[in-house]
Amino acid sequence: MKAMQQIWQVAALIPAGKVASYGQIADLAGLPGRARLTSKALKAAPKSLQLPWYRVVRSSGQIAFPKGSEHAIAQYDHLIGEGVLVKSMRVRMAEYQWQPDLNTLLFELNF
């Protein structure tokens, strides 16, 4: 299976009200060190998949788009809508970072 599709599968599992970093997604998808590939994958993801791309942020918790851009606004709105507090275009990772249950992860990914 293509690397991008694995990323899509993992990204689809992020629960509402939580966020994950690009690097984290890559790791969970079995692609350590491919954070930048995660960004590519999300950008290239077909709309039909309806991926929660807005639950993916930088390792620092910062939204990856320039402040004021359409994407940044959309991401901000979505997160706020799910109860994630966003301060100065960043969330508190200590509180909101997704901590996937390994069993659930393996099950969902059909390994």
Added chain:
DNA sequence: GCCATGACTTATT
């Protein structure tokens, strides 16, 4: 194959 680019990360100041 070399070079630039980017929805990144980590270490350093």
Added chain:
DNA sequence: TAATAAGCCATGG
């Protein structure tokens, strides 16, 4: 916390 720098790797010219 913010700014830099260096590392990273798939893509496209």
